[in-house]
Amino acid sequence: MTSAPEISSNLSAFSLRVLQDAFGAASSALAHRMGMNATDALAIEYISLSPAPLTPGELGARLAITRSSTTEVVDRLVTAGHIQRVRDESDRRRFRLIPTDQAKDRVRSELGPLVAALNTATEGFSDAEQYVISTYLQRVVSAYQNFAVDSPTAVDAVNEQTEATPS
Structure with a gap:
């Protein structure tokens, strides 16, 4: 019989640190499976799973990268056919980043087993x-x-x- 872990004030922080490491490993695995670098894979994940289309600025903030680096990421994803830049209807100076159906399907397919495992974690x-x-x-x-x-x-x-x- 396994015993419960010793409860201490550091247990939560330690567990969250382990969880952050697992997030990193999962992100690296997604990038590898999709044949992308880690930043591009994280970008396509954010874009594909976002409930509303992101602007390049919002994407850059989520990735914590500069504007010029964001432009490079977006250019690579557009060239690869993963996303499209679409003018924002309410402000024609802005663009929204829209994932292609193929990109959304690919991300969901790759993350499907992980999502299923997470959904069963509370059983x-x-x-x-x-x-x-x-x-x-x-x-x-x-x-x-x-x-x-x-x-x-x-x-x-x-x-x-x-x-x-x-x-």
Whole structure:
């Protein structure tokens, strides 16, 4: 019989660190399976799974890369036929990044087994336990989001310097 792990104030942080490592390994595996570099694979994942079309700026913020690097990623994905740039109907100066049906299908196909495994991870937990798990994960997400909002990134600093540099 296995015993429950010792509860300590560091258990949550340790478990989340292990989870972050697993995210990284899964992202690398997705990139390898799709024959892309890690940044392009993460970009196509964000674009394909986003509930609303992203702008290049939103994509760059999610990837934490500069505007010029975002342009390079978008150009590669367009050239490869994974996405299209479509003018935003409400602001014709902006573009939205739309995944091709083939790209969406490929990402969903590659991630399908992982999604299925994640969906079965809560089997055996009562509804009350699942609620506690969900509440905890929502708090974790909130903590990460607050950290990201409260901390200017190196990319923000580079973009601010680029904007301040006279052409």
